[in-house]
Amino acid sequence: MLELYDKTKTLEMRKKLIGQSCRLFFSEDPIKIVRARGQYLYDENGVEYLDCISNVQHVGHCHPLVTKAAAAQMELLNANSRFLHDNIVHYATRLAATLPPKLSVFYFVNSGSEANDLALRLARQHTQNEDVVVLDHAYHGHLTSLIDISPYKFRKLGRQKEWVHVAPLPDTYRGEFRETHPDPAQAYADTVKEVIDQVHSKGRKVAAFFAESLPSVGGQIIMPYGYCSKVAEYVHAVGGVYVADEVQTGFGRVGSHYWAFQLQGEAFCPDIVTMGKPMGNGHPLACVVTTAEIAKAFTDNGVEYFNTFGGNPVSCAVGLAVLDVIEKENLMANALRVGGHLKELLTELQSRHAMMGDVRGVGLFLGFELVKDQTERTPATEEAAHMVKKERQICVSTDGPWESVVKFKPPMCFSMVDAERVVGNIDEILFHEVTVIKSTSCRSRNIW
Amino acid sequence: MLELYDKTKTLEMRKKLIGQSCRLFFSEDPIKIVRARGQYLYDENGVEYLDCISNVQHVGHCHPLVTKAAAAQMELLNANSRFLHDNIVHYATRLAATLPPKLSVFYFVNSGSEANDLALRLARQHTQNEDVVVLDHAYHGHLTSLIDISPYKFRKLGRQKEWVHVAPLPDTYRGEFRETHPDPAQAYADTVKEVIDQVHSKGRKVAAFFAESLPSVGGQIIMPYGYCSKVAEYVHAVGGVYVADEVQTGFGRVGSHYWAFQLQGEAFCPDIVTMGKPMGNGHPLACVVTTAEIAKAFTDNGVEYFNTFGGNPVSCAVGLAVLDVIEKENLMANALRVGGHLKELLTELQSRHAMMGDVRGVGLFLGFELVKDQTERTPATEEAAHMVKKERQICVSTDGPWESVVKFKPPMCFSMVDAERVVGNIDEILFHEVTVIKSTSCRSRNIW
Missing domain, CATH: 3.90.1150.10 (Aspartate Aminotransferase, domain 1)
Structure with missing residues (x-):
C-alpha cells in the first residue's frame, strides 16, 4: 500500500x-x-x-536483484553468525578481493556507527593507547563514542574529551595550505604530526588517527595526494593505527577505485577500514576490516564480540547482490x-x-x-x-x-x-x- | 542455494x-x-x-508473512527517515498501544546496542548527570559505552569506569536475600539506594539506573515484585531516570504481558525502554521509547540525531509484520x-x-x-x-x-x-x- x-x-x-x-x-x-x-x-x-x-x-x-536476493535468503534462513554459514565467508572473500591483501579479517555489523565504534575498540585494544586524532568538522556516527570523536557534533554540544585531538582539515581551497602551496600534502601531514607531538608532550598516547578517506560533512574534500601515507607514517611511529572511514565513500563511488583511500596510491594502506551506508543498498549492513595482527590482539583479550544481527545470512546475501550489481552494470x-x-x-x-x-x-x-x-x-x-x-x-x-x-x-x-x-x-x-x-x-x- | x-x-x-x-x-x-x-x-x-x-x-x-512484508516494501521504497513515510508513524502507533501512555516518543535504530547507547545519551542529556547504576553480571551491548556499563564484560577486561556503579543482582535463589526473606524486593531496592548514596557522597550524580527487566545473562532472573517501583523511586529522588532494557524480554515473551517490566504491576513505568532482538525477527531493527519530556530535552540540545537506516520503510514493514503475527497466531x-x-x-x-x-x-x-x-x-x-x-x-x-x-x-x-x-x-x-x-x-x- x-x-x-x-x-x-x-x-x-x-x-x-x-x-x-x-x-x-x-x-x-x-x-x-x-x-x-x-x-x-x-x-x-x-x-x-x-x-x-x-x-x-x-x-x-x-533494485530488483537486491530485493530478490533478500527475499530468497529470508525464505531459507536468517540465523546468527554463531552457526557456520557460507554467505558470511563468501561475502568476506568477495570483499577481500577489492582490498589490499593486508586487510583480511572482517567483522560484520549493522551500521557505519557500529563499525566505527568497533574500529575504535580494535585500535585501542591493539595499541593499548586511548587517544584519537581526528580531522576538524568530521562526523563519524551517532553513538556516544563517536559523538566524542566528531568535531561536527561535539563542538555544537560544547564539550571535547581530553582524549580527542583535532587536526586541520586538509582543504586546499579554504584551509591554511591552498592549491598554490608547493606541497600541501606534506604541510597538512605536518599539522597532524604537531598534534601528535602535543599529545605526547602531555604524557598521553595515540591509539588512532581516524578520518574519512574523503571528508564528506567537512565539505566533499579531496585530500592532497600523499597526505595519507605521511600521516600513517607519523601515526605508526608513535604506535598508533590509521583508521579509514569509508562509510560514505566506498564501493566504487569514486569510479577509478573501489575504495577512496586507494586514490592515495598503492603505497598507502590503512590498518582498519570501516564500511557502511551503500553496502546493503538500504539494508542495515556495515563492516570493519583489519589486519590479522590487530584482529589477533582483539581476540587475545579473551572477550567474545557478539553482534546479534551482524553477518547474518540475509544481510550477507544483500551485500553480495550489491557487489554483483556494481559489477554487472x-x-x-x-x-x-x-x-x-x-x-x-x-x-x-x-x-x-x-x-x-x-x-x-x-x-x-x-x-x-x-x-x-x-x-x-x-x-x-x-x-x-x-x-x-x-x-x-x-x-x-x-x-x-x-x-x-x-x-x-x-x-x-x-x-x-x-x-x-x-x-x-x-x-x-x-x-x-x-x-x-x-x-x-x-x-x-x-x-x- | x-x-x-x-x-x-x-x-x-x-x-x-x-x-x-x-x-x-x-x-x-x-x-x-x-x-x-x-x-x-x-x-x-x-x-x-x-x-x-x-x-x-x-x-x-x-515466517512467510515477515518475508512477504519485507519483499513487498523493498520493491516499493527504502529511503531514509528524513522523508515523511507512513510506515514509521504507523509502527510507532502500534507499539505505543502496547505501552503505558507516558512512553510516547520513539527513536528507531538498528540494534539493541544502538538502542541502549541512545538511551544512555537521552538519560544524560535529560538529567545533565553522568553516572549510571547497573546490576551485577549485566550485559547491555557490544559498543564502547555499553561494555562500560556491562559488568559481565568489563570485569573480564579488568577495568571499571569511575562513572559506573554496580548494585547486586536481585537474585532470590543465590543472592544475599533469598526466597525466605520477608521482603526481598525492599531489601534489594535498598542495596540500590546504598549505591546511589555512595555515588552522591563522592560528589557525583546519577543519570540512570539501567537494567534488563528480567536479567538474562545474569541467569534468567525474575526480579521480586515491587523491586522496580522502589528502585525507580530512589533513582527519581536524585534526579535520575529508570531505563528498562527489554531487548531480550519484550514483545510478549513473558506471555502475560507485552513487556517484562509490566510484571512489576501498573504502578511501575520506566522512563526509557529499549527494544531489539525479536523486533524484526532477525532483520536489524531496534528502538528506544521515552517520555515527551525526555525527548524534548534531547531535541533542545539543538543537535540532530540521524540514524541512516533507522526507521526506514522496510524495517518498519518487517516490524509491523512481526506485531501482526504475534497477534494473529x-x-x-x-x-x-x-x-x-x-x-x-x-x-x-x-x-x-x-x-x-x-x-x-x-x-x-x-x-x-x-x-x-x-x-x-x-x-x-x-x-x-x-x-x-x-x-x-x-x-x-x-x-x-x-x-x-x-x-x-x-x-x-x-x-x-x-x-x-x-x-x-x-x-x-x-x-x-x-x-x-x-x-x-x-x-x-x-x-x-
Missing part, C-alpha cells in the same frame, strides 16, 4: 510520535515519498524527484563517466557565474562551493540553502563548515541526462535567483 | 576471514545450518535441530501455555534429580539451575556445559555468573510436544550422564 494516511496526518503523527531530533528534509514543508526506482523518488501525488544525495541506495532505489565506469561529465558541466558554470567557487570531487562524489566573492572565497551559506530549497524536485543538499558546499552523491546509476538536467537547473537558479539575492543582500534573510 | 562450500571449507574460510572474537557454537565442532522454519533448524545433511535459544526469530524462523497465549507446561515438567524433574536446582521464569523466558548440592546450591558449571553439548540436536545454552543456568528463550511458536521432547531429553541426560559425572568428579575434567 502506498499511503495509509494523508500527508497532513502523517506529519502530525510524526511530530508527536518520533523524536524531533530526527529531522525531516525541508522541515517546514517536508516531502512524503511513497515509492522509488533507480535515481528517482515519487511523492504521494506521483511527482518525480531526481535524487542526487542518496548514497545509501548505491545501485539504485529498489559497470557502475564504477558509469560513476567515472557521468561524474566526469557532471564535474565538467559544473566547472563550465564557473566562467559564467561569479558565485561558483571551487568545483571538486571524483566519480560520483562531487561538490561545489558557492562563494560571495571569488577572491575572498567568502562562503555563500544562505545562497546555498536557497539553491537547495528552490528546486525541490532535484534533491541536493549542502555540507561543509559553512554549509556552503552543494554536494552530489547520487545512486550510482545516475545518468548523463540527469547530470545535464541538474546543471541546467543550477545554471538557471544562479542566473535568476541567487544573483538577485546577491544584489539585495541586506534583505536576504527576509526574502528566503 | 543451500551450500557453496563443504563444511570443512566453510570452517577453514571462517577461521581466516572472520574475527575470531566472533565465536561459534560448539567451537571445536561447530554446526552448519543451511535452512530453518519455525523452531527447527536444519544442517547441510538435513539433520533437524530443535531451537530453544533463538529469541531473535521471535515468531519462528523464516496468539503467540502470547502460546508462550503462557507452552512455557507453563515446560516449567511444570522441569519442576517435576526436581523431585527425581538432586542436581535440578531452581526452576524459574515466565512465559517462554525460562531457566533452571544445575547444582552439585541442593542445600549449598553449589553451581554445577561443568555439568551444565556437558548437558548443552551432549544432545546437540536440541539447542539450549547456559548463562548466569557460573554458567550453571540452562536457559530457554525459543521462538514463540514452540509447542507442547517440543517442551515434552526437551524435558525428556534433560531427564535422560540427568539419569545417565550427569549423575555418572558426579560420582567420578575427580576425573570429570578429563572425561568431558
Whole structure:
C-alpha cells in the first residue's frame, strides 16, 4: 500500500510520535515519498524527484536483484553468525578481493556507527593507547563514542574529551595550505604530526588517527595526494593505527577505485577500514576490516564480540547482490563517466557565474562551493540553502563548515541526462535567483 | 542455494576471514545450518535441530508473512527517515498501544546496542548527570559505552569506569536475600539506594539506573515484585531516570504481558525502554521509547540525531509484520501455555534429580539451575556445559555468573510436544550422564 494516511496526518503523527531530533528534509514543508526506482523518488501525488544525495541506495532505489536476493535468503534462513554459514565467508572473500591483501579479517555489523565504534575498540585494544586524532568538522556516527570523536557534533554540544585531538582539515581551497602551496600534502601531514607531538608532550598516547578517506560533512574534500601515507607514517611511529572511514565513500563511488583511500596510491594502506551506508543498498549492513595482527590482539583479550544481527545470512546475501550489481552494470565506469561529465558541466558554470567557487570531487562524489566573492572565497551559506530549497524536485543538499558546499552523491546509476538536467537547473537558479539575492543582500534573510 | 562450500571449507574460510572474537557454537565442532522454519533448524545433511535459544526469530524462523512484508516494501521504497513515510508513524502507533501512555516518543535504530547507547545519551542529556547504576553480571551491548556499563564484560577486561556503579543482582535463589526473606524486593531496592548514596557522597550524580527487566545473562532472573517501583523511586529522588532494557524480554515473551517490566504491576513505568532482538525477527531493527519530556530535552540540545537506516520503510514493514503475527497466531497465549507446561515438567524433574536446582521464569523466558548440592546450591558449571553439548540436536545454552543456568528463550511458536521432547531429553541426560559425572568428579575434567 502506498499511503495509509494523508500527508497532513502523517506529519502530525510524526511530530508527536518520533523524536524531533530526527529531522525531516525541508522541515517546514517536508516531502512524503511513497515509492522509488533507480535515481528517482515519487511523492504521494506521483511527482518525480531526481535524487542526487542518496548514497545509501548505491545501485539504485529498489533494485530488483537486491530485493530478490533478500527475499530468497529470508525464505531459507536468517540465523546468527554463531552457526557456520557460507554467505558470511563468501561475502568476506568477495570483499577481500577489492582490498589490499593486508586487510583480511572482517567483522560484520549493522551500521557505519557500529563499525566505527568497533574500529575504535580494535585500535585501542591493539595499541593499548586511548587517544584519537581526528580531522576538524568530521562526523563519524551517532553513538556516544563517536559523538566524542566528531568535531561536527561535539563542538555544537560544547564539550571535547581530553582524549580527542583535532587536526586541520586538509582543504586546499579554504584551509591554511591552498592549491598554490608547493606541497600541501606534506604541510597538512605536518599539522597532524604537531598534534601528535602535543599529545605526547602531555604524557598521553595515540591509539588512532581516524578520518574519512574523503571528508564528506567537512565539505566533499579531496585530500592532497600523499597526505595519507605521511600521516600513517607519523601515526605508526608513535604506535598508533590509521583508521579509514569509508562509510560514505566506498564501493566504487569514486569510479577509478573501489575504495577512496586507494586514490592515495598503492603505497598507502590503512590498518582498519570501516564500511557502511551503500553496502546493503538500504539494508542495515556495515563492516570493519583489519589486519590479522590487530584482529589477533582483539581476540587475545579473551572477550567474545557478539553482534546479534551482524553477518547474518540475509544481510550477507544483500551485500553480495550489491557487489554483483556494481559489477554487472559497470557502475564504477558509469560513476567515472557521468561524474566526469557532471564535474565538467559544473566547472563550465564557473566562467559564467561569479558565485561558483571551487568545483571538486571524483566519480560520483562531487561538490561545489558557492562563494560571495571569488577572491575572498567568502562562503555563500544562505545562497546555498536557497539553491537547495528552490528546486525541490532535484534533491541536493549542502555540507561543509559553512554549509556552503552543494554536494552530489547520487545512486550510482545516475545518468548523463540527469547530470545535464541538474546543471541546467543550477545554471538557471544562479542566473535568476541567487544573483538577485546577491544584489539585495541586506534583505536576504527576509526574502528566503 | 543451500551450500557453496563443504563444511570443512566453510570452517577453514571462517577461521581466516572472520574475527575470531566472533565465536561459534560448539567451537571445536561447530554446526552448519543451511535452512530453518519455525523452531527447527536444519544442517547441510538435513539433520533437524530443535531451537530453544533463538529469541531473535521471535515468531519462528523464516515466517512467510515477515518475508512477504519485507519483499513487498523493498520493491516499493527504502529511503531514509528524513522523508515523511507512513510506515514509521504507523509502527510507532502500534507499539505505543502496547505501552503505558507516558512512553510516547520513539527513536528507531538498528540494534539493541544502538538502542541502549541512545538511551544512555537521552538519560544524560535529560538529567545533565553522568553516572549510571547497573546490576551485577549485566550485559547491555557490544559498543564502547555499553561494555562500560556491562559488568559481565568489563570485569573480564579488568577495568571499571569511575562513572559506573554496580548494585547486586536481585537474585532470590543465590543472592544475599533469598526466597525466605520477608521482603526481598525492599531489601534489594535498598542495596540500590546504598549505591546511589555512595555515588552522591563522592560528589557525583546519577543519570540512570539501567537494567534488563528480567536479567538474562545474569541467569534468567525474575526480579521480586515491587523491586522496580522502589528502585525507580530512589533513582527519581536524585534526579535520575529508570531505563528498562527489554531487548531480550519484550514483545510478549513473558506471555502475560507485552513487556517484562509490566510484571512489576501498573504502578511501575520506566522512563526509557529499549527494544531489539525479536523486533524484526532477525532483520536489524531496534528502538528506544521515552517520555515527551525526555525527548524534548534531547531535541533542545539543538543537535540532530540521524540514524541512516533507522526507521526506514522496510524495517518498519518487517516490524509491523512481526506485531501482526504475534497477534494473529496468539503467540502470547502460546508462550503462557507452552512455557507453563515446560516449567511444570522441569519442576517435576526436581523431585527425581538432586542436581535440578531452581526452576524459574515466565512465559517462554525460562531457566533452571544445575547444582552439585541442593542445600549449598553449589553451581554445577561443568555439568551444565556437558548437558548443552551432549544432545546437540536440541539447542539450549547456559548463562548466569557460573554458567550453571540452562536457559530457554525459543521462538514463540514452540509447542507442547517440543517442551515434552526437551524435558525428556534433560531427564535422560540427568539419569545417565550427569549423575555418572558426579560420582567420578575427580576425573570429570578429563572425561568431558
